[in-house]
Amino acid sequence: MAPAVTTTLKDEPELMWHGDGVKMAEVLEALNRIRADFARAEAGDHEHAHPRNCVMTLVAVSATQAEERRAQRTCRIIGAQHPAQSIVIREEVGAHGHGLNAWIVTDIQRPSMASAVECEIVTLHIHGAAADHIGPLVDPLLVSGVPTYLWWMGTPPFGKGELHEALRICDALVFDSSRFEEPYHALRGLSKLITIAHERLGLADLQWSRLRAWRESLAQFFTPFDRRPFLAGISELGIDYAGDGRGNRIGAAFITGWMAAALGWKLQRAAAGPGGIVAAYYRAGQRTVEVHFRSVRKEHLAPGELSAVRVAGTAGGMTFRLSVQRDPERPPIPPAEPAYQTMHPTGGEDEAGIELASRRAEWHREVLHENLDSLHHTATGDPPGESRPRHPVVFTRERRRTDTAQVFLTIIEIGESAPLRHVQQVEHQDEATLLLDLLATGTHDSVFNRSLLRAFELMRKV
């Protein structure tokens, strides 16, 4: 992963131009004038103008003032790292009238050993019918020859013409499935979009990017050659996530879908119970892989964020267990779930002891879930495999936190050896960092596409 963005924005950007009820031609004229003035000022009397560099055009579509501010701030952070053309659009629902309200602000970076770079952020408030035609509106502002990313900050209107029109002018649609208002339905729309998206269009989910640290930690365990056979011996996968309701299971479903797609698991059956419990059976060759999700209460996690992932199995007569926990320094057992703590006393105040006891408790709990059908029936009272939430779960609260630093504790047990602990720090994963990472790695991610389809397959069943 690219290094985290650590830029500190010192000052407010300078407002260079503002117009209410203006036409796009006026915005373009103002933008060109600002650029020319900067080039002249930097070149001095006797020099040629320095070349402008630009690595991408970022078009952020916001629906609220809070989103607009977030977009502007993110654009400034990106501009401090890479010169980019940023356009922030806010749809003013219900407003009438002609023209646009537009603002152009600039940030100037002065690297110690390179010429100054000016980044402009163009903010457009659009209303009326123009709001349904974003593509043609911003087309004249796009920088030729560099990728255009359309960052839809809320839930993209999947299946609607306005989205498809906007997608024509961009190379990638960027969204954050952890911010979807109706996650299940949005995921369904997204999985359809994947199948019809044109070849050039990349799809990038910031939530998928955030899961990268989890995927890396899991992949790391199987990277040494001598552990590669363990991949074919996985029999259990357990995932803890924050919040309840099926919309919060997207992250867990992504991890499951990713492993299923990578390792050729085929979904046999799945069911959900109250308290966010999900149990699923996959077929992997002659083996069965049991997958369990459960909702945990962790105050510091936003709904949908993962708290722990556990993998276990046997290969070549050797058992193995891998547990990756997030932020283990936080109280691992909230007051509402004390039962397993008392069943597995830690034997001391040591944090490692608490973690180990907690982990044993988690495994113990999963043993209780071995019989999926009886679990399902016990939990829901429904016949096996038929339980579905009757209404989509709608989230109204902020689903992402601003503090995104994570600590991962990996515990490895192989055979009879003592558990091996490994602590890793996952750097901040704010939106600017994730967007810059997409810029470096591209948005055409076939692994994401496959994982999404397999995740939706699971979500649909439960």
Add this chain to the structure above:
Amino acid sequence: MKVEEAPNPLAEGLHDYRVADTAVMVIFGATGDLSGRKLLPALYNLAKQRSLPAGFAVVGAAMSDVTDDAFRKLASEKIHQFSRTKPIDDRVLEAFLSSLSYVKVDFSKLDDFRALAQRLQELDSSRHIPGNRIFYCATPPPTYQTIALQLQAAALNTGGGFHRIVVEKPFGSDLNSARELTQTLQKVFPENSVYRIDHYLGKETVQNILAFRFANSIFEPVWNANLIDSVQITVAEEIGIEQRGAYYDQAGALRDIVQNHALQLVALTAMEPPLAFDATAVRDEKVKVLRAVRPLLGDDIAKSTVRGQYTKGWVLGEQVIGYCDEKNVAPDSQTETFAALRLSIDNWRWAGVPFYVRAGKRLPKSVTEIRVQFKRPPHLTFGREAMQEVDPNAITLRIQPEEGISLKFGAKVPSAGLRIRSVNMDFQYLTSFLVEAPEAYERLLLDCMIGDPTLFTRADEVEAAWHLIDPIEESWRNGVPPLGMYPGGAWGPEAATMLLQADGREWHRP
């Protein structure tokens, strides 16, 4: 393909996913300068980037009698002092320090190596390490062979897992000593387990030469003798020899810089496109081109080489002493602090294109660059008068300090008449990538752990370079050509200017 040899399917799509296999890295000379300044901070940063796997361990091994805790304390101090990334992340540091331990090793005592072996076995057991070992010689070059032989005697080069040894440049002081070192190392480790580290190759900027040449299609078609007039490579330093008088007076600019850094730049500039960016393909091409460099022999050395030594002068506005007044330098030293060569590459691509190489200390500024000078247009369409202010086209690859690429070409001066003037199209990496590049040692240490020797020097590469340098070195020790003096702050002795003037060219001023 066996299961364990197949790619990890869970790693697919994880860009930049580079994770080392679980291993123990033994740092010989762990309490020394290189370890403290470079290796331990680089390992800490790798841990911070989550590139070190669970179970990875570091064992410090040196003559000093210190405890594990004392070594961890020392490591912590050095990491705080020299880490590229600040502030130090306490959580990562604590986890990293917990993977450190220390064993006192006197390189002459086999028993100490046996004690080391015992410690490594314990770590294998407690940290799920499948016997993988990396032995890093952060020690003076004369100890490399002793360490390798003791590792063999203690059976530390055998068993399950991989066993690699890392040695730092210089790799010998001439062809014979380089061969002797290679032979000893190869007695103990197969060549593909010997990692000769020249941190220069780990620099992002040096790797960018390959990206520039082989990730773009517009440059390669003109990258040959048909269009290129000459190539100039400059590795200039404004600093003197600082505290390295004793070493430098034995080595000189030719061995210190030209034999490795400058010839690496020649190879990267002149090599054919490798089939892939992998160890064998890249290093094969580098060796091929180094072998194609025509050796300078006999009279050629007097005609095609220049050696110089700085005297007192002014650099960056400050008065500096002469080389012979430096600490630990013989007052009558004949060691060169400046070297310039005219090299020819005898292959189809470069026939007739001279490569001018210069490297020196106490030059006006620190700069490393490769300048590719193109031929003049075959016909002056606009007439001689209109073109009199126009230099030939040139591409300059600036390695440091302002990494970038500039292209010089002619453009019409705005006026009623028709006059052409040279202009520069200048690309600065910093204006497109305003992020800090990783330290060279981070890249190279991780490459070694992963088992990717692409950016390490292979034995035949080292020998090819010494094969070119040895005759020059011998001639210079015999006083041919004579040592030219230059005041600190000048671009070398007068003979360096004459070297190009004789060919109707002149050095580009960086």
